[in-house]
Amino acid sequence: GQYEKAAAHYSHLLQSEEALTSMKSDGIQYIIERVIECYTSLSDWKCLESWLAELQVLRAVHAGKPYSGALTSAGNELNAIHAMACFDEGDFHSAWGYLDLTPKSSSELTLDPKVALERSELMLLRGMLQSNSKLEGVKVELDKAKLMLDEALSVVPLNGLPEAAACAGQLHCIFTFEEASGLTCGNGPNQSQSIMGSLLKALHDPVDKMHQDCSMWLKVFKVYRNTQPSSLSTLLLCQKLTSLSRKQGNFMLATRLNQYLIDHPLKASDEMDKEILELNIKYEGALLKHEKGNNEEALSDLWSLVRASILSTVSCSPGIGTSHSLVARACLKLSTWMEQENSTPTFNSIIPKVIKDFSDSDGFQEKLLSGDSVSVSTLDYHALAQEIIGTARKISWQLCPSMGKAWLAYASWCFAHASYSLSGTDSNLQNSLSPVLQSELSPDRYHLTDDEKSEVGEIIRSICADKHANHVGCEYPVTPGRYNSAPEYPISLLIEQAISLIETAAGAPGFEAREGDDPSAVLASELVVLCKCDSGKDTAPLIGKLTEIWRSLRKRRVSLFGHAAHAYFQYLCHSSTELQSSYHHDALKGKTRSYTMRAMLYLLHIMLNYGVELKETLESGLSTVPLLPWQVRHDSVLYSIILGV
8 A cells, every 4th residue: 555655666667778678568568557556546646647747758768769669658548547636626527528538338347346446436436527417317327336346246255355345445435425415215325324334433443554555445535525525524534544644655645635634624513523633633744744754843743732731730530532542642652752862953952842841831840941050951851851751651641541552651661760770870860840750750769868867867876875975076087998897987977878878778689680698688787787886785676677768768769660560560451351352453462462471571570570679569460450461372471481581
């Protein structure tokens, strides 16, 4: 279905004299037929007209060559194509003129499915041209169009062959036009209702770019556009076709269809439907610009679409409505693009705009842009961008909790920054823009709180009170590179050393990367050495209290792993329905299973390395996930674990 790319490739072959010589006349004629077919499939009549003019110039350039006679469109039936082009442009008189020039055999029955389909399309075109005159003539043409397909379908079994799918699409066009013209009778309405049901199902299901051809759907859209140009069904079909065209690389077609949506606003319908269509126009417009390489404008448009949702400080009520779903997808796409554009000129141009919008909002945490002393150019763009990415992903699953991709993307962000958090390389990532990530980016995840520091001070004084309480405030030289015995330190310095030991130990790696004893045992040993006393006093309970403070900080330090685990559990819960054998196509099921295995592997990694600290989160998550995800491809999971994946 990548007609625009195919047309460009075929046309390029005709520009090479070496290629023309090697292809000879038959090859050249084949290329010309394919180019005409590509532009006809896209209904891109202007490009076709321009290309035919270029073909005439090319024939003149190569005049006298052995292959020059083949550089012509004379061997192709263009009258029917010109008739369709005139009809699309509203020139009905010229369309009739071209139809009169088509061969008389175009109204005869044939068993060739391809030819039968072409003739049926001509019969339908004749009927549509007569729709404003006598209905009897319209009915005759439509009956001929259906009869053509009856003969074709008698030799083409409905087993998914392209010819059968095209015939089914043509039947739908005929029934739709019959219903719009008031010509349904007998069992006609039931057939029409059945066909309409199949279309509505297709409009609400994902359109698979690998198994759909935009050409067939474009023919269906033409009938809807002609009979009910601004109806909800027509605009929904146009919306789906726009998305399919973009995914298949037919950008010019996608641009035309998106412009149609802009020029034909929905009338006499629910306000929610209008809002959804307007959001979709903006969303598809941004995606189309990004596909064309206009990344900066695409990012700016997408940010404008989701800005209100991201800047809102009020918690949005979860929902699965189409509007929420679309904004959630846009938030997710924004976060993906921002990751891809990291440190590029596009990234550096869009971040100041986003930060300014945050600064102007009521929910802004710190006035980073206020005053002359702080400039946007001096900000840590990477840290702020990562916060925006995390915010967008969290809002995505808040808006649409059933969206598996949102949970996976959010979990991936949490897991990555949790790993950075342990190494200390992510300490500049703070909750500075909005309160959305307040629980994830807690300011006290790296350091002890004031209350905890006070408690550490009280414990240290309790340990050392008998020996050197009188040393408070004294200054003693500190021997670098080793811990000194307690009498050589004033208590204030001992407290600082203890706090430093606890905060450093909180960043210990996970179980798999651990070397030596358990971090809590190592910390206890270091604290005993630091607070060494000769009074024979039992300090074990007090050292135990310091260790408990460390455990509290440790839990905060690895809390992002807990958020990641929660997100993976949520994905497994929502993906369990998608793993049912009757829910999606095989390709999608395989993709879902792949994501499921990925989520399970990350969960097992978190359990193995941080299971003690995150015991409550993991137990709660395990109790909520159905059995089905754990039963899918468990052999592959175990194999991956053995290999260390």
